[in-house]
Amino acid sequence: MLKRRRLLLIDDDDAHSKIFQEMLINADGGPFQNDTVGTLARGCERLKQKDIWAIFANLSLPDSQGLNTLDNIQKAAHGVPILVLAGAEEQAIATEALRRGAKDYLLEDHIDAYSFARALRNMMERETAEEGMFTEKERAQVTLNSIGDAVLCTDTEGNITYLNIVAEQMTGWSCEDAQGERLAQVFQIVDGVTRKVSPNPMELAMRTNKTVELSANCVLIRRDGSESAIEDSAAPIHDRSGEIAGAVIVFHDVKMSKAITEEMVHLAQYDSLTNLPNRVLLTDRMNQTIARARRNGTRAAVIYLDLDGFKQINDSLGHDIGDKTLQSVAARLSSCVRNSDTVSRQGGDEFVVLLSEISHPEDASVMAKKILNALTLSHSLGDTSLHITLSIGLSTYPEDGADAETLLKNADTAMYQAKKNGRNNYQFYTKEMNIRAIERQNVEADLGFALEREEFVLHYQPKINLATGQITGVEALVRWVHPNRGLVPPGEFIPIAEECGLIMPIGRWVLREACRQVKEWEGSGLQVVPVSVNISSLEFRSGDFVESLSAILKGTRLDPNYVELELTETVLMRRVESANAVLRALKCTGVRLAVDDFGTGYSSLSYLKRFPIDTLKIDQSFVRDISTDPDDAAIVTAIITMARSLKKRVVAEGVETEEQLRFLQAHGCEEAQGYYFSEPLNAKRFAILLEAGMTSFIPTANEEETNEVNVP
Ligand code: C2E
Ligand code: MG
Ligand code: MG
Numbered sequence: 001m002l003k004r005r006r007l008l009l010i011d012d013d014d015a016h017s018k019i020f021q022e023m024l025i026n027a028d029g030g031p032f033q034n035d036t037v038g039t040l041a042r043g044c045e046r047l048k049q050k051d052i053w054a055i056f057a058n059l060s061l062p063d064s065q066g067l068n069t070l071d072n073i074q075k076a077a078h079g080v081p082i083l084v085l086a087g088a089e090e091q092a093i094a095t096e097a098l099r100r101g102a103k104d105y106l107l108e109d110h111i112d113a114y115s116f117a118r119a120l121r122n123m124m125e126r127e128t129a130e131e132g133m134f135t136e137k138e139r140a141q142v143t144l145n146s147i148g149d150a151v152l153c154t155d156t157e158g159n160i161t162y163l164n165i166v167a168e169q170m171t172g173w174s175c176e177d178a179q180g181e182r183l184a185q186v187f188q189i190v191d192g193v194t195r196k197v198s199p200n201p202m203e204l205a206m207r208t209n210k211t212v213e214l215s216a217n218c219v220l221i222r223r224d225g226s227e228s229a230i231e232d233s234a235a236p237i238h239d240r241s242g243e244i245a246g247a248v249i250v251f252h253d254v255k256m257s258k259a260i261t262e263e264m265v266h267l268a269q270y271d272s273l274t275n276l277p278n279r280v281l282l283t284d285r286m287n288q289t290i291a292r293a294r295r296n297g298t299r300a301a302v303i304y305l306d307l308d309g310f311k312q313i314n315d316s317l318g319h320d321i322g323d324k325t326l327q328s329v330a331a332r333l334s335s336c337v338r339n340s341d342t343v344s345r346q347g348g349d350e351f352v353v354l355l356s357e358i359s360h361p362e363d364a365s366v367m368a369k370k371i372l373n374a375l376t377l378s379h380s381l382g383d384t385s386l387h388i389t390l391s392i393g394l395s396t397y398p399e400d401g402a403d404a405e406t407l408l409k410n411a412d413t414a415m416y417q418a419k420k421n422g423r424n425n426y427q428f429y430t431k432e433m434n435i436r437a438i439e440r441q442n443v444e445a446d447l448g449f450a451l452e453r454e455e456f457v458l459h460y461q462p463k464i465n466l467a468t469g470q471i472t473g474v475e476a477l478v479r480w481v482h483p484n485r486g487l488v489p490p491g492e493f494i495p496i497a498e499e500c501g502l503i504m505p506i507g508r509w510v511l512r513e514a515c516r517q518v519k520e521w522e523g524s525g526l527q528v529v530p531v532s533v534n535i536s537s538l539e540f541r542s543g544d545f546v547e548s549l550s551a552i553l554k555g556t557r558l559d560p561n562y563v564e565l566e567l568t569e570t571v572l573m574r575r576v577e578s579a580n581a582v583l584r585a586l587k588c589t590g591v592r593l594a595v596d597d598f599g600t601g602y603s604s605l606s607y608l609k610r611f612p613i614d615t616l617k618i619d620q621s622f623v624r625d626i627s628t629d630p631d632d633a634a635i636v637t638a639i640i641t642m643a644r645s646l647k648k649r650v651v652a653e654g655v656e657t658e659e660q661l662r663f664l665q666a667h668g669c670e671e672a673q674g675y676y677f678s679e680p681l682n683a684k685r686f687a688i689l690l691e692a693g694m695t696s697f698i699p700t701a702n703e704e705e706t707n708e709v710n711v712p
Pocket of ligand 2: 475534566596
């Protein structure tokens with residue numbers, strides 16, 4: 001998946017935040033996402049989400065000053081790079097901040113889009129360099145641990161700095177314990193014949209600045225006192241300027257069997273939990289496969305798979321069951337493939353299967369189906385038996401990439417898409433997936449600015465009493481007036497806002513704006529009706545929703561009787577007890593509660609009875625075919641009857657035709673909403689509608705054949 005960088009600006013100076021936002025629009029390496037907070041407390045709170053890539057922090061904040069600000073951010077940020085902004089006269093403080101780990105600083109008289117952009121670029125370059133160093137170190141580490149010789153390093157003083165796995169085994173010291181110990185303590189050697197302590201090879205190597213072979217008959221005394229005959233050599237290590245920085249001693253058990261050497265190699269290339277090839281070996285095999293396929297003009301495929309909801313298995317059933325699940329998955333996967341194919345574990349609950357020779361891309365989908373079938377059969381793990389599902393992404397050589405990295409990345413993208421498509425399925429990679437991912441990122445980046453640029457508007461759709469034609473309520477529906485895209489409907493950005501957390505401030509804005517608008521209508525003498533606001537599950541579960549609702553009601557001074565919250569069934573049916581507690585607290589504020597899109601979730605009737613719900617809104621999908629599909633007609637009739645017996649109001653959504661309207665009237669539905677009466681309108685047009693009323697839209701017995709234009 002593509003890397004998205006999210007920046008956090010902690011600064012209460014609006015001028016800075018403005019320059020910062022402007023700079024980000026054009027900054028290389030983007031698109032960037034960003035958040036701005038004005039206090040240290042809010043910054044630390046925001047950092048808890050652990051998704052911030054870099055922090056720009058003003059040291060002077062309303063609730064913290066100077067280096068105290070940096071110290072607190074560092075505590076909350078766990079290694080996220082920090083750039084500090086300091087006052088024009090605070091050069092000394094800024095320098096001290098660098099010493100304490102800040103990556104860079106800007107002084108206030110130098111803050112402009114150019115210096116922000118340069119600081120950002122430096123951060124990215126540093127990250128690339130650090131990643132390079134990390135890879136280099138990893139590679140050295142893997143190499144050191146995969147060779148059969150013991151390797152031990154010391155500094156110039158003769159204190160241990162490193163042991164590889166074999167050295168750990170042979171000396172009986174763990175690298176951790178040995179670090180900082182004297183060489184003679186960890187590496188005790190004597191002459192096997194005379195039993196005299198052998199001269200320290202390291203000293204000689206450093207003194208002569210040459211590699212030295214060890215004396216013959218050398219015996220190593222292990223930490224537990226056991227002995228082994230070794231052969232070894234020592235060499236000096238130089239630093240960049242050519243000075244001696246320490247020494248490395250390489251030794252091996254003279255009798256150490258080939259089997260142990262092989263075991264070491266195995267450890268470096270295989271995953272210890274499942275005994276499958278790990279990422280290192282997979283990459284190696286992929287490179288070989290690609291080279292062969294290129295020579296012979298054959299194809300290969302990569303199957304990327306990820307278990308659905310594995311975290312829940314681990315969290316709820318324990319790590320032991322989690323581990324067993326992974327082992328069972330590994331065993332089944334291995335039994336699905338041919339000997340020439342490679343099954344590997346990438347880490348966590350992700351596995352990759354490399355099909356080294358396929359004739360058509362379809363062969364890969366045959367294998368994907370086979371894997372889905374094999375893995376979804378119940379797994380018996382000791383006393384427990386477990387059902388799992390998984391999502392699979394496929395990429396093929398040469399169509400989807402010419403090297404291992406690209407093929408893996410694209411199979412991963414396809415897997416992500418499979419997850420989005422509802423899990424337990426497989427998807428081939430397509431170029432559009434990348435385009436869609438980028439497109440989605442753009443929306444996300446723009447969404448970050450939309451609130452402060454005041455790009456959201458509310459449209460209002462009336463609810464009509466079907467007996468009298470009176471407007472009984474209005475639903476507020478959010479739209480995004482995007483500078484380039486025009487009017488964006490909520491379906492295209494609410495799910496993204498939910499994923500990236502922006503739904504919280506957006507939801508709060510919608511609620512406040514809806515309340516403010518009704519209050520304004522009331523003030524201008526209109527006969528107002530209750531306004532319904534859609535609440536997303538994240539808001540409902542946020543913990544401070546009741547509080548922020550109360551604050552908005554207080555702030556706008558709107559009577560809570562004029563507010564209704566629409567919640568979907570799935571929100572209510574998940575974790576029913578806590579949902580009920582929140583509902584009761586909401587009810588206490590005086591607002592009304594409605595279940596939106598009713599009939600699409602899996603409501604349990606007994607819960608519905610217990611919940612303090614006032615209204616059920618029948619989902620549009622049932623209303624649409626009410627007059628043609630007997631099943632839908634039956635469902636709608638049943639919902640109306642049930643709502644009556646539970647003493648709840650019922651509103652039909654998506655009424656578009658007179659036929660639908662008549663059906664609903666005939667079956668005793670009280671209220672409805674839909675294009676038949678009115679589309680959602682902007683505030684101005686809705687005010688006109690509110691004043692004029694809509695009674696003429698209800699057909700009565702003598703008016704049956706009128707054909708009016710319904711949308712004002
Ligand atoms: P919803 O709450 O079920 O809203 C009804 C949707 O049906 C609205 O779409 C409305 O324009 C549309 N609609 C109304 N009458 C008819 C009709 O006769 N025929 C058809 N085909 N459609 C009709 P919209 O505005 O695109 O909103 C879609 C969904 O987005 C809403 O479904 C709601 O779930 C969500 N949404 C809208 N505003 C907000 C908001 O402020 N916050 C949150 N969290 N979600 C919102
Ligand atoms: Mg709604
Ligand atoms: Mg609805």
